[in-house]
Amino acid sequence: MAMFPEARPVERFRPLEWLRENLFSSPLNGALTIVALVIIYWLVVPTVQWAIVNAVWTGGSREACLGEGAGACWPFITNRIGLILYGFYDDGERWRPILTFALLVAGILWLTLPRLPRKMLVAVLMVTIYPVVAYCLLTGGLGLGVVPTSRWGGLLLTMVVAVTGILLSLPLGILLALGRRSDLPVVRIASVIFIEFWRGVPLVTVLFMASYMLPLFAPQGVTVDKLLRALIAVALFNSAYMAEVVRGGLQAVAKGQQEAATALGLGYWQSNTLIILPQALRLAIPNIVSTFIGIFKDTTLVSIIGFFDLLGIIQSGTSDSHWASPSTAFTGYLFAAAVFWVFCFSMSRYSRHMERVLNAGERR
Amino acid sequence: MRIRVAALAFLAAILTQPAFAGPSPTLQKVLKNGYLRCGVSEGLQGFSTPDAKGRWTGLDVDFCRALAAAIFGDAQKVRFTPASAKVRFTALQSGEYDVLSRNTTWTMSRDVQLGLEFAGTIYYDGQGFMVPKKLNIKSAKQLNGANICTNTGTTTELNLADYFRSNKLKYTVIAFEREPEVVAAYDSGRCDAITTDQSGLYAERLTLKNPADHVILPEIISKEPLGPAVNQSDPQWGDIVRWTLFALINAEELGVTSKNVDQMLKSPNPEIRRLLGVEGSFGQSMGLSNDWAVRAIKQVGNYGEIFERNVGQGSPLKIQRGLNALWKHGGLQYAPPVR
Structure with missing residues (x-):
């Protein structure tokens, strides 16, 4: 955080001075800067060379990507972009x-x-x-x-799982968080059991149970779509995490707010929806968005129950012998990483924006 | 009186039941669904992989197509479910798919303890070695003192130790966690040889910088018979899967291909006539139509055609028939006769 932003006189930007102040202020800092620069150079240059400069951009089969010193094999991606976006749709x-x-x-x-x-x-x-x-x-x-x-499959499936997970887990999580703080023992205990159960089991286990074990127990003739079962599992699982995030926000709201609401004659739901939750959710935004990003990335786990999400469909494509080359698999993973990064980074930027808008009244 | 007759008829029906053995429940379910559900690998070169158009291709995939063709007369009436190695058996037991055609090794423990039934061997695999051509090695017995790359945690390391000990050879193993690391280490010259299942070696060879500079040695040091598996609870369904595989192998042996199958219907050879349903009612005895084998061969091809198209000379893998040649040609593929 910049100190005394207003007190600082307006000055011209002087690069050398800036360097000395920020990167070489002491011998140790100078050494660290040089080490960091070397590491960055050492990582970035080969990556850029591989992914862009030496990359192959056009071609119809593996032969295109076999040349001496060839980098990333982008035709592998462009050739199956339909599959990567929509799966077998x-x-x-x-x-x-x-x-x-x-x-x-x-x-x-x-x-x-x-x-x-x-x-x-x-x-x-x-x-x-x-x-x-x-x-x-x-x-x-x-x-x-x-x-x-x-x-x-592909990005479509990733989006379906992530969006339903996000849309369902937030309201469920809010209800569970309120339930856990409720004065009614039955509601409180039920919420605690629900939250602790779902937080206590790994998502892989939940998905596995939902897709392979449930049909063994279910009565004959009852079939629920496998994706629907997985979606419900993802939503319930993440609502438990969301509940704890929201509860953290609720606890951060000063007790006086609740007392003031009660003094005004507001009932439980009124005081919560009008006074407490708006403040609690604003405080919890960074963690809520973290959970959203976690949900988005966890969608890759559906590949263990026989669905191809974005990552799964790219991985399966690397086993196509018509595209096998030294760089195919790495190209696929790089592309998947880039797509995931774009989505997760957008969510993170949006959350920063929301925080700034909502905190407008409290900025000092 | 009438009641007594009805009761007798009912009793007679029950007593004669085992002789006819009602139709397979799995077959009935498949017919009712209107498609076959087939569990395949999530991606294995030459065996099952979705192509750029989203169409599944491969040896394991084509077997399911042949099965669908035998049942429905339409090789397209099949839905593929990718199954990871971890869930493949559980998913078969819970009825997630009707047949598991997923490069699964037929072992005693799986056959006996897991409630599965293997329908046969569609591909005889086994652990082998790949070496750079420039080393001029012709046999695994010349690998004395070699550095050998493999991945950890599988039976390959154990097989390797057994083989070298029984042949009194020295070696150093360099093990890595994941397949691409093993290949990268071999490609950069850190080891003299690389070992895994032979079909995997052919696939890995394609991802090397210069595939033509490497050879796969003839020795196979472990038995990995891969085949389709079904639930043990429905033996008649197992018969349908087994005999579809046998029909494909018999068709190759008898020279029946997807191209000439219509002319072959007029063949005087009684073996061909029985296979193609011109004589006898072998298809009906399984609950299918008598031309079941014709449908499978016409739409998907015989065993040899399926092999060459997916893993053999018609594919980038270029795997030799080797153990998977017909018994007449020195291989192991041998199907009991249709009669």
């Missing part, structure tokens, strides 16, 4: 996930851009109507051809 039906995603982006942008009106209405539509529309678009029905969930 039927070719002629891919406008449906595109439309679903476009609606999601439009909704998020509407809520993000400050100048657009009727944010409350859009927010309500996004959590009520949008999931129904998305469900109908993706699975079919209402005159659209049915696409079984076993054909979903």
